[in-house]
Amino acid sequence: MAKRQTPGLNTQSTSDIAFLLLCYFLMTSTMDQQSGLQRRLPPMPEDQKQAEDQKVNKRNIIIVRINSGDRLFAGDEPLDVSQLKDKIKEFITNPTNDPNLPEREVKTIEGFGDYPVSKGVISLQNDRGTSYKAYIDVQNELVKAINEVRDDFSKAQYGRLYVALTEDQQKIVREAVPQNISEAEPKDVTKK
Secondary structure: OOOOOOOOOOOHHHHHHHHHHHHHHHHHOOOOOOOOOOOOOOOOOOOOOOOOOOOOOHHHEEEEEEOOOOOEEEOOEEEOHHHHHHHHHHHHHOOOOOOOOOOEEEEEEOOOEEEEEEOOEEEEEEEOOOOHHHHHHHHHHHHHHHHHHHHHHHHHHHOOOHHHOOHHHHHHHHHHOOOOEEEOOOEOHHHO
16 A cells, blocks of 8 residues: 655745734834933033133022932922922923022023023932933923923914924024023032
8 A cells, every 4th residue: 555645835935925024013103212301511612712600690599309219399489290390391481580489691692683581400310210201291291381382482472382483583583592401410408
């Protein structure tokens, strides 16, 4: 009796199909991109020019502190994170021309003209024990306050939100409402 052979499956194209599927999924899927906080650093001082200490008027600085217990202080008063945005907006705009809030300096903005720009600086200080969530929440509120002031300026001058403006108009808005956030190195107050 003749020995029967079992028919085999042709698997040559299976590896090709698996390779094509792998390529398809690699090209169509998105990888998570981690993005950091967008900050503009000051320019590097020239070699011949020594860095000079700038004296800033005390009224032009608001110190935002986050302690190791994630408690937030703006100036000397404790705040909830939800109140920070309004406090910063008031600080930047100084709507009542309060002598305790930042002064304004008239600057000539190219393509716009003279405009009183706030000299306000937001100084963010945190403790080494501050949680990452509290730090990011405070950062978000600071940026949200500046963005809302920029939107208000954009609506008043151009009738549109900041994001809907042209590149040149956005540059004008950034010069009129600068994002002056200074971050101090975290401190470890538990060693004191």
